[in-house]
Amino acid sequence: MKAIYRTFFFLIIIFQFLSCNKPKKEIIKSTSKLISKKANVEIEDNKIDSFPIYNDLKVEVIGSGGPFHSEEVHEDADKKIWFGLFRAKGNFYLAETNIMTNRVNDVIVDENEEDATGWEVDTSINDTCFILIEKVPYLSDRIVQNIKIQEKIYPQEEFKFNFSGVEYILHATGDKRKENENSDWFEVSNYKLYLTAIIDGKRHTDLIVAEKRFDEQMIKILFAGDIDGDGKLDLIINTSYHYNLSRPTIYLSKPAEKGKLIKPIGAFPTVGC
Structure with missing residues (x-):
């Protein structure tokens, strides 16, 4: 049954990917x-x-925004330690953070409002998170110089x-x-x-x-x-x-x-x- 659901999910995503209304074309200036x-x-x-x-x-990386589709965030993502690239008062910094994941309604995939196959991701730090990076040895808390x-x-x-x-x-x-x-x-x-x-x-x-x-x-x-x-x-x-x-x-x-x-x-x- 789980394999059937995954197949059905990917077919839906592929169909949506190909059939969405195209945005207005960008003029290069x-x-x-x-x-x-x-x-x-x-x-x-x-x-x-x-x-x-x-x-x-x-x-593993998690971007900003959301909610996300079911297959876009791993089931055990909240069990890992992450580094977030955060922004506060116009400055960027990298900080270790926990994340909280919750199942939410996916308005694109779910057939009714009671279904909850999507993911919502929050961090234990309240500042705006630009992106999340799985903890790796070469990352540490720091002020991030940017250009x-x-x-x-x-x-x-x-x-x-x-x-x-x-x-x-x-x-x-x-x-x-x-x-x-x-x-x-x-x-x-x-x-x-x-x-x-x-x-x-x-x-x-x-x-x-x-x-x-x-x-x-x-x-x-x-x-x-x-x-x-x-x-x-x-x-x-x-x-x-x-x-x-x-x-x-x-x-x-x-x-x-x-x-x-x-x-x-x-x-x-x-x-x-």
């Missing part, structure tokens, strides 16, 4: 003075169509910035074409987003996102700062390719392999209606 330059890409692997590989991301950067980097654009004394460049490759001759909307495909850092005069470049095509969606940088406390840049990026999918993905510098700038550790995919 870039205002940054640092963009619209062709990215100087040092690493271009045409064999990679999708990155990160989400099945390889082992750290405001450009949210979207389209193909052949770059954005330069300095964080903690290091020069960084976010730059993208791919194809961008107008939907039609009179449209301001661009369709993006074969997209790759790179992070470059200039350290001791040397350039280091990592591929951080690759997506072959989008359905009225675009990669969006949600947060930039030093989450893990090593003085280097960390990122939270919505790596969604579809307008009805949200997928905040956490990239940290501390667990990155030698010679790498950053590593994706966990993601939280959720669907809307």
